[in-house]
Amino acid sequence: MNHLKSKIRNIPNFPKQGINFKDITPLLEDPKALREVTNALYERYKDMNINKVVGVDARGFIFGSILSHLLGVGFTPARKKGKLPFDTITAHFTCEYGSAEMEMHKDALKAGDRVVIIDDLLATGGTAMAAVQLVRQLDAEVVECAFVIGLTDLPGFKLLSDNKVDVFTLMNFEGE
Numbered sequence: 001m002n003h004l005k006s007k008i009r010n011i012p013n014f015p016k017q018g019i020n021f022k023d024i025t026p027l028l029e030d031p032k033a034l035r036e037v038t039n040a041l042y043e044r045y046k047d048m049n050i051n052k053v054v055g056v057d058a059r060g061f062i063f064g065s066i067l068s069h070l071l072g073v074g075f076t077p078a079r080k081k082g083k084l085p086f087d088t089i090t091a092h093f094t095c096e097y098g099s100a101e102m103e104m105h106k107d108a109l110k111a112g113d114r115v116v117i118i119d120d121l122l123a124t125g126g127t128a129m130a131a132v133q134l135v136r137q138l139d140a141e142v143v144e145c146a147f148v149i150g151l152t153d154l155p156g157f158k159l160l161s162d163n164k165v166d167v168f169t170l171m172n173f174e175g176e
Helices: 002-007 025-029 031-045 059-071 126-137 156-162
Strands: 009-012 020-023 052-056 074-080 088-095 098-105 114-122 141-151 167-173
Touching: 002 025, 002 031, 002 167, 025 031, 031 059, 031 141, 031 167, 052 059, 052 126, 059 074, 059 114, 074 126, 088 126, 098 126, 114 126, 114 156, 126 141, 126 156, 141 156, 156 167
Parallel strands: 052 074, 052 114, 114 141, 141 167
Antiparallel strands: 009 020, 074 098, 088 098
16 A cells, blocks of 8 residues: 555645645546555455444544445535535544544444444544544444554554554654
């Protein structure tokens, strides 16, 4: 997967000073690269008896919906507060940009469902941890959190590990 790093564009000081944004748009625009990423995710999860894929708002929807299609399982969105039309459960979180709330429909998962949570990037881990909390509120099992990119010098890996969540990343960046 290291050759895919060239498909990740660095945007310094976006969305605010000091943040080096990892833009996945070039990867998404390259059908071969996108296929390689989604096939790698499929190969990882095809034998793990996953019942649902939870995609984190918003870029996790891209990879998560493709993975759910490939696995032949349902897709559940974990969205920013106020975006879902039905009864929801809520988790509060902090991230590198501030604090927010994430929601999921309260009937999205069943007790015992085996879930993989997908997002494009693991940085501080707040958003991913909120998704984990939502899945656990519904008594489903988080098999793993998967990310296209992991920023190893930020605390996301530790936060998830401290909360007994396994993490998988396709490519990692440090200090960039």
